[in-house]
Amino acid sequence: xxxxxxxxxxxxxxxxxxxxxxxxxxxxxxxxxxxxxxxxxxxxxxxxxxxxxxxxxxxxxxxxxxxxxxxxxxxxxxxxxxxxxxxxxxxxxxxxxxxxx
Numbered sequence: 001x002x003x004x005x006x007x008x009x010x011x012x013x014x015x016x017x018x019x020x021x022x023x024x025x026x027x028x029x030x031x032x033x034x035x036x037x038x039x040x041x042x043x044x045x046x047x048x049x050x051x052x053x054x055x056x057x058x059x060x061x062x063x064x065x066x067x068x069x070x071x072x073x074x075x076x077x078x079x080x081x082x083x084x085x086x087x088x089x090x091x092x093x094x095x096x097x098x099x100x101x
Contacts, residue, residue, distance in 0.1 A: 001024075001025045001026075001027055001048045001050070001051045001052075001078075002014050002024070002025075002026055002027065002051070002052045002053065003026070003027045003029055003035050003053055003054065003064075004026050004027065004028055004029055005029050005033060005054070005057055005059075005060065005062070006026075006052065006053070006054055007054055007083055010052050010054075010083065011026070014026070014052070025048065029062075032062070033057060033060045033061075033062035034062060034064060034065070035053065035064060035069065037065070037068060037069070037072065048073075048076060048078045049078055049079065050073075050078055050079040050080070050081065051069060051070075051072075051073040051078055051079070051080045051081065052081040052082070052083075053066070053069050053080075053081075053082055054082065054083045054086070055082045055083065055084040055086065055087040055091075055093075056084070056086040056087040056090065056091065057086070058086040063087070063091060064082075066082055067097070069082075070082075
């Protein structure tokens with residue numbers, strides 16, 4: 001699972017995985033750019049193997065709720081990845097607090 005607003009390199013990697021037979025869900029975002037955490041893909045019973053969600057989108061300025069997303073991913077037994085390059089120095093980043101370990 002990844003977001004529709006994810007960085008191009010992650011979207012292209014997800015599409016490459018699809019080409020190899022993986023199932024990829026691209027999560028829609030609300031008008032404010034946040035992932036809709038109450039939507040069916042996040043709460044579904046299926047077990048995604050990975051989530052890749054950008055911490056801060058440098059184009060639209062959205063800060064995703066990483067702790068909540070990480071908790072949802074881990075509850076499904078999935079890996080959680082976040083590109084936090086745009087967040088460094090702008091918001092607190094503590095992977096243990098965010099549940100990203």
